[in-house]
Structures are given as C-alpha cells and as structure tokens.
Amino acid sequence: MGYDYRKCVSQINEFAADNPAADVFSIGESVMEKKIYCISYGEGERRLFLNGAHHGLEYITSAFLMQFLREYARCIKDSELMLGYDVRTLYKRVELYVVPMVNPDGVDIALHGMDITNVYHRRLISMVGIHSFNRVWQANANGVDINHNYDARWNVVQRSPAPSKYSGPYPESEPETRVVTEFVRAQDFDMLMAFHSQGGEIYYDFDGMAAQRDLEAALRMSEASGYPVRTPEGSASFGGCKDWFIKEFGRGGFTVEMGHGKNPLPEEMLEKFYEENAKIVLCAMSELSERY
Numbered sequence: 001m002g003y004d005y006r007k008c009v010s011q012i013n014e015f016a017a018d019n020p021a022a023d024v025f026s027i028g029e030s031v032m033e034k035k036i037y038c039i040s041y042g043e044g045e046r047r048l049f050l051n052g053a054h055h056g057l058e059y060i061t062s063a064f065l066m067q068f069l070r071e072y073a074r075c076i077k078d079s080e081l082m083l084g085y086d087v088r089t090l091y092k093r094v095e096l097y098v099v100p101m102v103n104p105d106g107v108d109i110a111l112h113g114m115d116i117t118n119v120y121h122r123r124l125i126s127m128v129g130i131h132s133f134n135r136v137w138q139a140n141a142n143g144v145d146i147n148h149n150y151d152a153r154w155n156v157v158q159r160s161p162a163p164s165k166y167s168g169p170y171p172e173s174e175p176e177t178r179v180v181t182e183f184v185r186a187q188d189f190d191m192l193m194a195f196h197s198q199g200g201e202i203y204y205d206f207d208g209m210a211a212q213r214d215l216e217a218a219l220r221m222s223e224a225s226g227y228p229v230r231t232p233e234g235s236a237s238f239g240g241c242k243d244w245f246i247k248e249f250g251r252g253g254f255t256v257e258m259g260h261g262k263n264p265l266p267e268e269m270l271e272k273f274y275e276e277n278a279k280i281v282l283c284a285m286s287e288l289s290e291r292y
C-alpha cells in the first residue's frame with residue numbers, strides 16, 4: 001500500500017476524466033521506463049510549474065499535488081473561494097503545469113523494496129550493495145539523487161550509487177533530470193516550485209541570484225502558510241531543481257519542505273498540513289498574476 005506510481009497514475013486519469021479542460025501528457029520516461037506525467041490546467045498567460053517526489057521517500061508531495069488540483073478544480077466549478085482566494089480569476093491568469101511524481105522508480109522502491117527478479121533492481125543491488133531498500137530510498141533506479149543531479153554548482157557528495165545524495169557521474173546524467181530540464185526549457189515557465197518533505201520551510205535563493213520580488217513572494221507565501229523563509233546551506237545548496245531554474249533563467253524558483261516528522265510521512269498526515277501548502281500554491285499563483 002501507499003501512494004505509489006500506480007495510485008498516482010490512477011488519480012491523474014481520474015482528474016483528467018472529471019476535468020475535460022485539463023491536459024494530461026507524458027514528458028518522458030524514468031530509468032525503468034515509467035512515463036512521467038504532467039497535467040496542465042488553466043487559461044492564463046503566466047505559467048507556473050509545480051513538481052513533487054524528486055525523492056523516493058517523499059511521495060506525500062505527489063498526493064498533495066493531486067489533492068490540490070482536485071480542490072482547485074472543484075472550487076472553480078462551484079464558483080467558490082478556495083482558502084480565501086478567488087480561483088476563477090487565478091484560473092484565467094495562470095496556467096498550472098503539475099508533474100506530481102518526478103521520480104516514480106524511487107517512490108516504488110521506497111514503498112515496495114527491491115524485486116530480485118527485476119533486471120533493473122538486480123543491477124542496482126550489485127551497485128549499491130545493500131539489501132534493504134524500502135524506508136531509506138531517495139534516489140532513482142540508478143542510485144542517483146535526482147535533486148543533486150542538476151547543473152547548478154553540481155558537486156560530488158557521495159562517490160558511488162547510494163540510497164541518497166549521490167549526485168551522479170556528471171550533471172544531468174539521469175533521464176528524470178533531463179526530462180525535467182528539457183520540459184522546462186521548452187515551456188518557458190515564469191516560476192517553478194518543487195515540493196519535498198519535510199521541515200515546514202520555504203527555500204527561495206541560489207547563490208544570491210534571486211531577485212527582490214522573489215524574496216517578497218517567498219515572504220508572502222511564508223505569511224500565508226506559517227513556514228519560515230530559508231536560504232539553502234550545505235548540501236542543500238547545490239544541484240537541485242530550483243537551483244538550476246534560478247541559475248538558468250533568473251526567475252523565481254522555490255523549494256517547499258512540507259510537513260514535520262520523519263520521512264516517509266504517512267499519507268494520513270497530509271490532512272494536517274494540506275491547507276498551509278495549498279495556501280503556498282495559491283499565494284504563488286496570485287503573486288505571478290499580479291507582480292511578475
């Protein structure tokens with residue numbers, strides 16, 4: 001059980017069936033050839049990219065993004081405010097692109113462990129050399145930590161494939177990383193937000209490159225959610241998705257660490273911190289529509 005790739009795909013399909021205005025498409029494939037899906041929804045000129053589950057143990061971020069989309073679409077249909085935000089206006093101003101699960105292989109390994117009969121898993125076991133994979137696994141099916149594999153002060157933390165923090169043989173060596181960077185380059189997003197767990201904080205900068213309006217946006221998201229704004233330090237400060245986005249485009253890139261506790265956060269816990277994170281997304285959309 002748990003929020004694995006299968007469950008995520010079935011929720012994506014349900015969402016598409018219930019909301020004909022939404023578009024669902026694959027943006028590429030993981031190491032184990034799972035399709036990485038994106039949902040686009042909205043009519044606006046401003047484009048916001050939301051993604052989750054760069055890390056295997058952090059599948060609660062995928063569950064969050066799907067719940068957000070469902071509630072957002074429902075409030076639009078019913079002409080209701082969502083947590084105080086006028087979502088009909090946001091829908092007309094902002095187009096959302098949501099990739100709920102960037103690292104589907106990692107999520108399934110974290111949830112279901114390794115299957116010795118699977119050729120990818122056998123190869124991975126021979127590289128990593130440990131035999132208990134669930135509850136520790138953050139990387140992809142090559143043992144590379146996707147969120148250290150982007151070309152933004154890419155650096156070596158671990159020397160070889162590992163459950164977490166191995167940044168790979170070179171930047172963008174991994175299919176999942178390239179799927180995201182190629183997609184972002186093609187789509188020309190105005191803002192990017194990557195969801196992780198846990199810590200209850202918002203990261204906004206890379207190497208002092210963030211603009212004043214990005215700090216101001218982060219402060220408003222902080223006010224809406226109660227999460228403090230942080231600047232990355234140590235190993236959190238290089239090779240990440242939002243780092244690369246800020247470095248490459250000079251636009252607003254944010255990492256949200258949702259919830260508190262020990263990973264993997266149980267799915268039931270989402271109710272506790274759903275609202276504060278939904279407010280972060282709505283606040284980002286309203287920043288984009290008014291100030292960017």
Ligand SMILES: [Zn+2]
Binds near residue numbers: 054058147196197
């Ligand atoms: Zn993470």
